[in-house]
Amino acid sequence: MEKPSGIFDRDYEWSQLTRFVQYHGGEATLGVVSGRRRQGKTFLLDAVCRAADGFYFAATEATEAEALRQFGTAMAHHLGEPVPRRFERWDEAIQALMLIASDRPVPVVIDEFPYLVKASPELPSLIQRALGPQGQRAGSPIRLLLCGSALSFMGSLLAGTAPLRGRASLELVVPTLDFRLAREFWELDDPSLALLVHAVVGGTPAYRREFTLGDVPRDRADFGPWVIRNVLNSGSPLFREGRSLLSEEPELRDVALYHGVLSAVAGGNHTRGGIANYLGKKSTDLGHALTMLEDVGLICREADAFHGKRSAYRITEPIVSFYHAIMRPEWTDLERPGSAAQVWERSQATFCSQVLGPHFEHLARLWTRWYADVSTLGGRRTRVASGVLPDPANRTGHEIDVVAFSRMDDGREKILAIGEAKSGDVVGRAHLDRLERTRALLMDRDERATPETRLLLFSVAGFMPQLEEIARAREDVQLVDLERLYGGS
Structure with a gap:
């Protein structure tokens, strides 16, 4: 399958998906695709389905009954049937899904899979049973791809004693673009400008077009105005993105504590003791919070080069660092129209020391x-x-x-x-x-x-x-x- 021209880079991801989809075996196979939101997973998987005439279903936050109705309608539309299919339970829907292919491999994508499991926790077990020896022999060569952005949940699908452990033939994580690819994607000739932009928004593809309407800083002089009109602007999606990434993770419930940890790290407190001191807590009280933030990919722990038992925590998403270093302390003023330029002007020292410096x-x-x-x-x-x-x-x-x-x-x-x-x-x-x-x-x-x-x-x-x-x-x-x-x- 030839990669569509509209997909930037992602050559490795496309080759892995192509290899999985075009596997010639007659049995059903399972793949798991994950990655943070806004990385282009949906665009990539939809393109695979279009190229191979596959079935794509995007789940929503819904009750089990409503999700089954949506699934039956989408399946009937894919098969060209005039009447939506009706399923009372997910085991019926999965059995029908396993028969969707006939004489050739067909990709089947279930996007936002965590939404379905939230309403129907038995769903992974039902898929595991359908993929078992009896189910594979009675089924068809579908190439089932489960996709989701909740990293902790998607990682647990194939871990430990999970029902789908050992069943997947593909486990693909779609990452952010690295700093060199991000410069190319944003079409920035000046490397100093590319560094500044990357320090704020990183390599997330959606921030280039959907979130900024294609607004790219013209030069170094336009960088500040670009930040003001796109990141510090309360009418822009990027304005709340730094905190939205945290609220989108279903596993993170004590949001205030997690924001506190991220603010501590953004402020230069990279050790557990430093974070605890910043929050006025004991370091032993932060173990769960730090582990959860690692699991969802918002922070990482890097071992000290000279002391194996010491480590430093770093925020992985530049927009989160920018939010906690620059925006969160000034939130009251930023929500007032017309104040963004003043906030940016008085935040220059903080931006250089807490955002740009560590990022470089x-x-x-x-x-x-x-x-x-x-x-x-x-x-x-x-x-x-x-x-x-x-x-x-x-x-x-x-x-x-x-x-x-x-x-x-x-x-x-x-x-x-x-x-x-x-x-x-x-x-x-x-x-x-x-x-x-x-x-x-x-x-x-x-x-x-x-x-x-x-x-x-x-x-x-x-x-x-x-x-x-x-x-x-x-x-x-x-x-x-x-x-x-x-x-x-």
Whole structure:
């Protein structure tokens, strides 16, 4: 099946769906597709059904009886039957569904599957029974795809002792576009503008057209006005998106606590102790909240590069970080028409320190993990992290934004490179001197570091001529500006 021209990228996802749908076996098969809302899952699956003449059903929040009526109507429409089918129970509907294909594989998509299960909890068990040996022999070669945006629920469908465990032939997660693809999708030639936009809305495709009506900032000077008219504008869908993503997760019930945790992280409190102190709670009281936010994909926990038992929490959705750092503290003023420009003007320091800076550090790690080549790092990296290096002599700790590891033939780890990312400063010799002192301290405290450990300096504003001259003469010093971040290795 040829991917429709209207689908941007998603080549991998399309190839996996094509492979699943075109499997030539005569038995019914199951696939599970998940991902956060606004990533284009529905667009992708609808395109698959159109290309292969499949059956697509989008569930709604409804009672069981109403959902069955909607399902029967959609099935009759797909089969060209003049009268809607009537089902009293889901076992009847599933039995009919299993016979929808005859002499060829037919994709069948049930979108927003969690809505159906909420009203009919037995549905996964009924599908499991239909996919069992007896059901497959009596059925037809349908390619059943269950899709949903509730990540914790979709992840549990195939986990542990769940009825559908071991039944799926496809488990596909549709991610957000990475920062390079997002720049291409937004059609932004200026990498500095691409960075600013990505720091606010990330790589969610729907924010490009549906949520902004195709409004793209013309240049750096238009970035602020673009934020005001699209994100801080109470009449725009993006205005409430940062908090809507939380309310859309059915597993998250204590919304106030979850918002508090996200505000703590957005404010620079990345450890469990720091979050607890921000909220005035004990760290032991936050275990469930942190786990739930991880399960639904709103935060992630990243292990410290130098201390395996320590970790830092990071918000995964830029629009959520922006909401909690910039909008939530100013919500009263933002709801008043005409105040957005003033809020944005007085929030510049916060935006740079709590949104843009941490985001640039994250992109520096992504670049090192996925785009930096062997000649840049001096070896093949196996993982990339950040960490705090203790300095007992000076009673302090040194935050290292990027730490790249490799694994030697004997299985031991080696630190290939350490790096520092600056979103505001023009980076010069003083930054290199500091990174060299950090490397020396690291060599004293960690046998994985060597004199060959490379020094990476990332900058939004660029580099001083003296530092560029040093980098040209020294292989262990690598400078990464925005042009290299977005297009080089």
